[in-house]
Amino acid sequence: MNSVLAVFEPGGDAATALYIVAFSLFIVGIKQGTHPTTAKRGNLVAAGGMAVAVVTTLLLDGMGNWGLIALGLGVGTAVGVIASIRVQMTEMPQMVALYNGVGGGAVALIAWSEIRHGISLGEEIPLDELIPILFAGVVGSISFWGSNIAFAKLQDLIPTRPLAVPGQQVINAVLLIGIVAACVSIAVGNDDPSQITFVAILIAAGVLGNLVVLPIGGADMPVVISLLNAFTGLSAAAAGFALDNVALIVAGTLVGSSGTILTMEMATAMNRSVANVLFAGFGGASGGGGGGSTEERPHVSIGAQDAAIKLAYADTVVIVPGYGLAVAQAQHAIKEVADELEKRGITVNYAIHPVAGRMPGHMNVLLAEADVAYENLREMEEINPEMARTDVAVVVGANDVTNPAAKNDPDSPIAGMPIIEVSEAQQVIVIKRSLSPGFAGIDNDLFYEPNTSMLFADAKQAAADIAAEIQNL
Amino acid sequence: MSLMTEITIFVLAVFVGFEVISKVPTTLHTPLMSQTNAIHGIVMLGGLIVLGFADDGLEYVIGTIAVAFGAINIVGGFMVTDRMLGMFSKKPKPKAEADGKGGGA
Numbered sequence: 001m002n003s004v005l006a007v008f009e010p011g012g013d014a015a016t017a018l019y020i021v022a023f024s025l026f027i028v029g030i031k032q033g034t035h036p037t038t039a040k041r042g043n044l045v046a047a048g049g050m051a052v053a054v055v056t057t058l059l060l061d062g063m064g065n066w067g068l069i070a071l072g073l074g075v076g077t078a079v080g081v082i083a084s085i086r087v088q089m090t091e092m093p094q095m096v097a098l099y100n101g102v103g104g105g106a107v108a109l110i111a112w113s114e115i116r117h118g119i120s121l122g123e124e125i126p127l128d129e130l131i132p133i134l135f136a137g138v139v140g141s142i143s144f145w146g147s148n149i150a151f152a153k154l155q156d157l158i159p160t161r162p163l164a165v166p167g168q169q170v171i172n173a174v175l176l177i178g179i180v181a182a183c184v185s186i187a188v189g190n191d192d193p194s195q196i197t198f199v200a201i202l203i204a205a206g207v208l209g210n211l212v213v214l215p216i217g218g219a220d221m222p223v224v225i226s227l228l229n230a231f232t233g234l235s236a237a238a239a240g241f242a243l244d245n246v247a248l249i250v251a252g253t254l255v256g257s258s259g260t261i262l263t264m265e266m267a268t269a270m271n272r273s274v275a276n277v278l279f280a281g282f283g284g285a286s287g288g289g290g291g292g293s294t295e296e297r298p299h300v301s302i303g304a305q306d307a308a309i310k311l312a313y314a315d316t317v318v319i320v321p322g323y324g325l326a327v328a329q330a331q332h333a334i335k336e337v338a339d340e341l342e343k344r345g346i347t348v349n350y351a352i353h354p355v356a357g358r359m360p361g362h363m364n365v366l367l368a369e370a371d372v373a374y375e376n377l378r379e380m381e382e383i384n385p386e387m388a389r390t391d392v393a394v395v396v397g398a399n400d401v402t403n404p405a406a407k408n409d410p411d412s413p414i415a416g417m418p419i420i421e422v423s424e425a426q427q428v429i430v431i432k433r434s435l436s437p438g439f440a441g442i443d444n445d446l447f448y449e450p451n452t453s454m455l456f457a458d459a460k461q462a463a464a465d466i467a468a469e470i471q472n473l
Numbered sequence: 474m475s476l477m478t479e480i481t482i483f484v485l486a487v488f489v490g491f492e493v494i495s496k497v498p499t500t501l502h503t504p505l506m507s508q509t510n511a512i513h514g515i516v517m518l519g520g521l522i523v524l525g526f527a528d529d530g531l532e533y534v535i536g537t538i539a540v541a542f543g544a545i546n547i548v549g550g551f552m553v554t555d556r557m558l559g560m561f562s563k564k565p566k567p568k569a570e571a572d573g574k575g576g577g578a
Contacts, residue, residue, distance in 0.1 A: 029508065030493050030494065030505070030508065030509060033501065033504065033508050033509075034494060034505060035501075036498065039501055039558050040555065040558040042508070043551060043554045043558060047555075050511070050512070050547055053518055054517065054518065054547075057521045057522065060522070060525070062526065063521070063522075063526070064525055065525055065527055068527075068533055068537045068540075069521060069525060069537075069540060071541075072520070072524065072537040072539070072540030072541040073540060076517075076540060076541035076545045076548065077544050077548045079541070079545050080544060080548030080549030080550075080552065081548055083545070083549050084549045084552035084553040084556065085552070087553065089556075092557065095553055096506060096510055096553070099510055099545065099546050099549045100510050102542040102546050103510070103513050103514055103516055103543065105538075105542045106516045106520055106539040106543040107516050107519070109520070109539040109542070110516065110520055110523050110539050113527070113535045113536055116529075116531065116532060116535075117523075117527075128476045226506050229506055229509060229513070232513050232516075233509070233513045235516075236513045236516040241479055244479075245522070246474065246482060247515060249486065251512050251513065252513060253482075254489060254512065255513040256490065257486070257487045257488070257489075257490025257491050258490040258491070258493060258494040259506070260491075261490070261494040261495070262494060262502065265497065359503045361498075361500045361501060361504065364500040365503060365504075365557050365560050365561075368560040379499070
């Protein structure tokens with residue numbers, strides 16, 4: 001009887017039953033989302049569950065402030081619709097980061113509102129409510145700010161390089177201890193919790209979210225986004241505990257646990273552990289040591305015409321697309337090159353590294369958008385044994401995922417990361433704007449190998465030129 | 474709901490989440506992450522409840538922003554996932570036909 005949840009009672013069995021329908025649909029939706037044939041339906045099923053949950057909540061007895069609810073729903077829906085129609089497929093990762101961030105932000109705000117409400121009633125807030133509120137506030141705030149940094153990095157608003165302050169780990173640890181201590185002080189004094197302390201906790205958690213994500217390099221960002229996604233789920237579940245809302249508890253927990261598994265699968269695909277991603281910034285100080293004298297190494301540079309000739313007289317060609325292809329929107333132009341080659345009876349396959357693009361699966365989406373047939377997309381494990389029999393491997397805007405140092409140099413920061421073994425192919429053409437290193441911040445030995453030719457150009461332009469040259473041959 | 478009931482539900486949901494996700498093809502990692510991302514937009518219910526029962530100025534502001542954030546999370550999340558998955562289903566025409574004949578379900 002001492003906070004918002006007491007008012008929730010009128011909802012009773014009917015509301016709970018509808019919430020059960022809603023979270024059942026979520027479970028079915030996620031399950032279907034793991035299979036290619038049912039994924040699209042699964043998403044609609046989950047969206048249907050969400051509709052049930054939202055309508056049920058709107059119909060709860062005693063709800064008021066309809067004008068403000070309409071305002072919030074209207075603005076949020078409009079932003080969501082416009083953003084998701086406008087977003088380019090290449091920008092998908094940062095879009096997910098942003099959506100995740102606002103979810104975390106909503107949780108933190110709800111926690112704040114709950115604690116204000118509790119204080120205004122002037123009674124003791126029971127611990128089984130207060131502790132979830134504190135957890136939701138802290139994790140929600142970390143998720144909000146962490147996601148915003150992830151967004152800013154992927155959108156190139158801030159450098160994707162690992163940015164670290166000296167003594168970073170110490171600062172983080174002190175912040176975390178301070179946050180926990182402040183939470184304990186609120187919990188102990190739960191008969192009269194301090195709102196100022198709570199807001200300070202939200203701010204400190206926000207700073208911590210910034211500091212944790214800033215030192216992480218662009219290559220690891222998908223793992224971070226996935227992890228923050230799981231965190232937001234857990235914080236939503238905590239909000240469910242505070243509000244006694246079964247839909248929030250189940251849906252939030254589902255996202256928390258399924259998101260954790262997804263995060264681990266992604267990290268495994270990159271041969272990194274989650275702890276490694278979080279606490280050891282990729283590249284950074286250790287990266288410089290691995291390369292040795294990097295600037296003056298000789299390489300072969302060619303033009304579009306030479307590349308076209310090499311390709312046109314090959315029997316088998318493997319295209320290795322990377323994030324650079326996505327950035328340059330070159331997927332359609334590359335498809336044209338492949339079409340020209342196939343007209344000449346040349347076998348063309350695409351080798352997809354598990355983390356090509358900026359998220360696992362991202363490259364498949366981009367190539368599907370360009371109408372590349374599903375069967376031509378070959379996974380790394382499948383294509384690597386065929387590399388030695390490949391005449392020409394074309395690396396388009398990919399870098400770290402082709403770096404032989406991952407195999408040959410145990411001191412390399414990416415040592416052990418699975419790579420597409422393009423250097424095994426008879427000839428390699430690398431289409432790239434410069435010799436600059438990729439997200440890992442290290443030099444790529446591939447560029448300096450004798451069978452590698454560099455074509456320095458924007459990927460889209462280069463692909464268009466090559467397609468035209470092949471036609472002229 | 475008693476605390477213990479809630480904890481029971483929580484623990485069971487943890488295991489359901491673990492079980493439901495095993496062995497996802499890499500291709501579906503991004504769409505699936507995006508879909509689960511949309512599902513945690515469920516926090517909007519919390520925002521609705523908080524705002525629906527709010528009775529002072531700052532709570533109105535906080536609640537409205539929370540609802541708007543939650544709505545962005547839900548609407549944007551599901552729509553973007555649908556767009557991503559649409560990329561896949563559109564393409565393999567011969568395959569889709571075969572599926573339609575064979576599966577039915």
